Amino acid sequence: MATLEKMRSKAGLLVGVVGLALFAFVIGDFLNSGSGFWRESQEVIGKVDGEKFTVYEYEQKVQEMTDVYKIQYGDGNINDEINSQIRKSVWDEMVNERLFAAQTEKIGMTVTPEELFDMVNGEDVYPLIQQMPMFRNPQTGQFDKDALLNFLQTIQATDLSQYGAEGAQQIAQYKKYWLFYEKLIKKARLSEKYGALFGKALSANELEGESSLKDRSLSVDFVYAVQPYASIPDSTIKINDSDVEKLYKSRLQRYKTLPYRTVKFMAVDIRPSESDYKEVEDKINKAKPEFETASDVAAVVAENSDVPYVDAFVPYTQLDAKTLAFVQSATPGSVEGPTFADDTYTMMRLMGTTTAPDSLKLRHIYLQRADEAKTNALADSLMDVLKKGGNFDSLCTQFSLASTKEQGGEIGWMTETAAVSALGKETTNAILSAGLNEYIKSPSANGVSIFQVTEKTAPVQKAKVATIAMKVSPSSRTYSKLYNEINQMIASSKNNLDTLESKAAKSGYYFQIDNMVTTETDLIANLKDSRKIVRWAFENEVGAISDIYDCGTRFAVASVTEVNDKGYMPLTNVASSLKMELLADKKAEKMIADLSSKKFATIAEAASVMSSKVDTAKFVTFATRQITGLGAEAALIGAAPVSKENTITGPIKGRNGVYMINVFKKVENPIGDIDMEKKGLNMSLQSRIGYQLVPVLKEKKEVEDFRIRFF
DSSP: OOHHHHHHHHHTTOOOOOOHHHHHHHHHHHHTSSOHHHHHHHHEEEEETTEEEEHHHHHHHHHHHHHHHHHHHTOOOOOHHHHHHHHHHHHHHHHHHHHHHHHHHHHTOOOOHHHHHHHHHSSSOOHHHHTOGGGBOTTTOSBOHHHHHHHHHHHTOSOOGGGHHHHHHHHHHHHHHHHHHHHHHHHHHHHHHHHHHHHHHOOOOHHHHHHHHHHHHEEEEEEEEEEEGGGSOGGGSOOOHHHHHHHHHHTGGGGBOOOEEEEEEEEEEOOOOHHHHHHHHHHHHHHHHHHHHOSOHHHHHHHHOSSOOOOSOEEGGGSOHHHHHHHHHOOTTOEEEEEEETTEEEEEEEEEEEEEESEEEEEEEEEEOSSHHHHHHHHHHHHHHHHTTOOHHHHHHHHOOSGGGGGTTEEEEEEHHHHHHHHOHHHHHHHHHSOTTOEEEEEOSSEEEEEEEEEEOOEEEEEEEEEEEEEOOOOHHHHHHHHHHHHHHHHHHTTOHHHHHHHHHHTTOOBOOOEEEETTOOOBTTBTTOHHHHHHHHTSOTTOBOOOEEETTEEEEEEEEEEEOSSBOOHHHHHHHHHHHHHHHHHHHHHHHHHHTSOOSSHHHHHHHTTOOOEEEEEEOTTOOOBTTTBOOHHHHHHGGGSOBTSEEEEEEOSSEEEEEEEEEEEEOOOOOHHHHHHHHHHHHHHHHHHHHHHHHHHHSOEEEOGGGTO
């Protein structure tokens, strides 16, 4: 695999990011206030069982994971969603590392160097590594161990001079990338080993296997009638507030929650004004004459367009419908537009059409330019040898300084667009015009390459189109005008939310309903970059109205409507659901008393008294989770299999109402294999351990989260 070439192809997408210095500057005043002890406490972003970790440590790991993301996905643009995911992943990783370290150290559990080596180089490479995109075959999508080994060989090289300054820098970046994943898989294996201890300790026995089989062995069919709780008006039942409070207190642990705030917010779209549209329209019309006649179209596009000019022919099949229609109806030099769609003015100029292969397969010998004259002489000599029938593979292995030499100099398939981007226009033109197996000498800034085209795809229709696209965005005037309008609205409301809502409604702006946010909330109702509003909410009291926040393409104003730091959902928030449950209990008591005083010969008689109808349920066992048409009626599922056949049973209190049933069929199914059943139960236990272990450890070891102090 051409590992270094793959690195270089991704390198252009990597964007530098702001380091810890900026973060320290932003919070510097905050951290430097107060006494030394208080200052230290404010630097702490979290604790696990009393062990502190600082905001600096956290930010360093966020930076590290951000860099890894950019390398792995070749994406230098980190949006709000990805940034939030990275921050959450770092927090979880830091907390989990401390949770497991404390436990594994007690019992002396480790991951040895030999074990780590086997995870990377053994027969069964660790799954996390197999899933990494750079180690997957681009044709099959499957894990390619040769690509992994070649990558490791490259980053472990001690002499990087052969790769040049840029190549050496990229290899250093990829070494950091790999070390990050080495640490990650080591932690993952340690947590797996610790979890496996519980898996061995928890195992289904013979009795559990037999009981599980029996739960499914008896299947029943029955007819039933149900009297819904809704058939009795709520107004006829009295529920005391003390009863609701008593039920709430008995279930208090169910309502355990993180500290939270509820906020209402108004979000106003920042849209371009009429003058903004007119300004861009005038600008593109002004550019049109030069665009139509310029010999250097690339310069005109670079000066005026939001999208760059790609000096390459693109297959018709890859053109969007609008561009294809233009190409098929135009002649070289023709210009279409300006047209307007999706807030963008667009012009297109057809530079030319051709029929040519879509892709070329290349290999090369790379000679680094140490001495220009000697390098050119060597390149000429190799060209002469190759043209006389010399062996490309052996010459590549002997002379090439690229990592591809181990694969015979193979670069692989490249489209014209990709070739222009990677190799430059001049080299691409030479390659495109070359015949199969012909050799092309191409100088570059750092050396000389000898390319050979080994395969070409069938010729297809292609077009080269220059495009000027100008997106209309809100100008600073529009931005300021809207900001001032909202700011004046807030000021004139005198910190009264009702007044502000009334004034906003007159301008066509409305507040969202209450949104509950915790210290872990990153996004409020899909409002971009709204973490800062969450932080503001935790710094203010009920009734507070925020300043204006810039949230992507919207301005937002928020207000706190509820504060809860008690760690439990308040009674007022759950009282209605508890009251409904108590109402159902009272109604059930009344229904059961009425039905118990009557004798029914058939379910039809019971249904008549219950103002209901007769329905049928089939194939119900103790293992049934849901009854078709009724849902999770656990009481009914439990009662039916043990009821006598052809006997009216009931009344039975259910979730939705009170039931009368009559089982008319029972079927004893074969018991099955107990050993297989135990295996199934053990798999279920392993799964439960997998997702319950960390929450249980968090409950046992106090985890304190202070992230809201900082962001």
